[in-house]
Amino acid sequence: DGMPKDYGQAIKWYRAAAVQGYAPAQYNLGVMYLEGNGLPKPDLVAAYGLLRPLVEQGNASAITTMKDLSPKMSEAQIQQGQNLAAKIREKNRLNAALDEYEKVASR
Template structure:
């Protein structure tokens, strides 16, 4: 019986520790001030998922002051490693001119890279650029050329 109680307590403590050290769990629970330092630790080691989450937290001001420049830098680090969500985030920013100079060619480049990773949101946004005639054929071709450096 003692062994069983010890096992239950031990498992509870392990689970509790895991939840307190897993930035995704903390982020999903809305504990942004606790998740950010953990994401940053992973991000500085080159973790693309963590870099994207650091970008999100800076962009939205979750657990920190909003800092769009920091957000862009972290999104770029993640995106250049091929992380589709970060590529999509940057594309939307460039398409809408959100804290960057609006540039449909750069937006299309990032959308194109995210599409390569089966990101359906990127596919729809790229189609919108084409359907709304915001992106001309020469810009589209240039975006494809630019994307080659990240493939």
């Protein structure tokens, strides 16, 4: 499309929209974590945590993506992803849950 990609800005805006409950933004944010766009490396646990609540809501794109994602993860990673998803499901906790997770994951 000729436009430079600013993944950092994309993450910022997808995250802001996801916090407001906008499912497409939460899905796109999950895919960015899955592919590692704008991040040091892909983060399957964060991707799982973001996509799992959408799967439970019947989001077709999230269901398809999760079918590809889950086999690439260890049992421990899936458990971490489920824990993150549970925190994200709590009302208005997406930002705090991701911040907490990223602090621990970066150690």
